[in-house]
Amino acid sequence: MNINLTLIGQSIVFLFFIWFCWKFVWPPLLGVMREREQKIANGLADAEHAQKDLKLAKRKAAEQLKEAKDQAGEIIDGANKRANQIVDEAKQAALAEGERLKVAAKAEIDQEVNRAKEQLRSRVAALSVLGAEKILAVNIDARAQDDLIDKLAAEL
């Protein structure tokens, strides 16, 4: 318990350790810690930023989706309308064509009928002349009698 040189020795040792800690322990340790703090702070800030971005992107995506849906709806409506229109037009065209065909056919039929009538008429005239020849037993000059025959035929 005597006070002696140890006192001075201890002081010197103590100052040496403080100096050592000051030069070689504290700066690198604190440097690393501060750097990590900075890194964590940056990371958190980045995360927050990214979250904000994500939210924005989500909202934008939703908007775009909605827009796209609307557009698609419009397009489908337009297409439907157009389809109906085309069907209607086709129907109209078909009806008209049918009508036209019907008319043409009728005309042809009429023509045929007329032609058949004509033929029939000439045949009947010939038959009549022949019958009259036979009845008269004379050969009537067909040519001379043409007027008569034509009259007959016209009466048929």
Add this chain to the structure above:
Amino acid sequence: MAGEAQTATAYIQHHLQNMTYGKLPAGYTRADGTVVSESTWTMAHSSQEAADMGFWALHVDTLGWSVGLGLIFCFLFARAAKKARVDKPTGFQSFVELVTEFIDKLVRETFPHRNTMVAPMALTIFVWVFLMNLMDLVPVDWLPQLAAKVSGNEHLFFKVVPTTDPNATLGMALAVFALMIFFSIREKGALGFIKELTLHPFHTGKWFFDILLIPVNFLLEAVSLIAKPISLGLRLFGNLYAGEMIFILIALVFGVGVLGFIGAGLMHMGWAIFHVLVITLQAFVFMVLSTVYMAMAHHRDDEHEHDQ
């Protein structure tokens, strides 16, 4: 534990004696009766010899343990600092960072001035004093007995707790005191420091009164200044010395029969558990007070005139 030949008093005294290396004057009669022909540097063989060596003696055990523990601190922390990585701190690095962060925060709170040395000083004090105090938890006979066995000298003095030696604690307090004076003068100039010692706390503003007040002020300020390191050193010493003393007394009880052995075991355990608190607290107090003293040394009175 006390040997059969030893009395309790001798045991205690033996435990409280440092291993002393010092100078004996010429014509000194040593413990074994021999007379030193001329002044020599030698190991003290008795407490009386150690005392008679006066100031020119070293406590080898105190210095050895404190230097050894300090080197352990320096080595471990410097290695951790060197290996420290920003990413993924591993076990010991985390621990070192925890301590460092704790000290850094505390110093920031108590020391508002700019000085990069104070925080490392606080770290050194805290860890080093803690390690030295920690030696108190090693059962009091283990290391001295081991040292006696190794050296072959049964009466070897060997104190393992440096902080139970007033030289160690006062030495550290002295270093803190020196730093205080140094920073005071650096921050305020020699004149500022002298003014602080002589013109406070009593200050009238009239120079002829102030001159009359100088002796009173100086007496008050000098006492309060010198009381700082002394109280700082003695507080640590007193706490640890008392703790060590109680461990020694408990160790004595181990020899008193089976009941004594069990009782001493329980007492030792209880005191050790309590002492864990004491050693940490004392290391902490020493550190905080040193930091506060540094803050005082940096503190300028003219900045806060009305503080006083």
